[in-house]
Amino acid sequence: ASCTDQARYRIKYNCGKKGEEEEEIFERDLEKSGHGGRQGHFGLMVEDCPRPTREPRPDYLKRESVAKPSIRVRPVHQGQTEGKVIVDFWIYGNGPLDEAAVSIVKLGRNRTEEESRFVFKLATEETDGGRYSHIMKGRAAMDDLACEDMSRYLVKYGDYASRHFSVLIVDCMEPRPTREPRPTREPRPTREPRPTREPRPTREPRPVEKRDPGPKFWY
DSSP, X not given: OOGGGOEEEEOXXXXXXXXXXXXXXXXXXXXXXXXXXXXXXXXXXXXXXXXXXXXXXXXXXXXXXXXXXEEEEOSEEXXXXXXXXXXXXXXXXXXXXXXXXXXXXXXXXXXXXXXXXXXXXXXXXXXXXXXXXXXXXXXXXXOSOOGGGOEEEEEEETTEEOOOEEEEEGGGSOOOOOOOOOOOOOOOOOOOOOOOXXXXXXXXXXXXXXXXXXXXXXX
């Protein structure tokens, strides 16, 4: 084997397929396998030879790479009536970000999107590396808060949206119901002291009997 023999090969068995042309068989095998790595295909690599250049993939096998942005925002923000609330958010993308595609909507009943009173400013910068190449920082503000502004909101970039964040108006929130105090338990009855037992009578010591040691032997 030489370097010119490096290529992709295919084992064919044309029994019962004499009416078909070879190109039709090859195209049908590619459709079944998706990449030509099955249905009798194999590659031959020769040592000490440069690898052959790959053939470009056909158009029907190419996938469009869609850079989905990531939107992050703090989930809860609080304010007071006739006051102001400020919301900071970040949009991360793998390519240039369009400021015209950013919007903040209010969620009504049944999650219907409504226009919000937020006004925001944006600033985009490129990163030195990492997962995302561009970061868009935004700061949104809403003045003269009223009870109608207490709701859930979304930061959107085109068709993509963040998780909803809530704006709470402290003056409009219903107070939490106070718990009723727990009933006091009756004190447990004190136990009567146990009667003291009379001391046991002491036993008289047993008499010690002297045993006969037996006959004494003299040696």
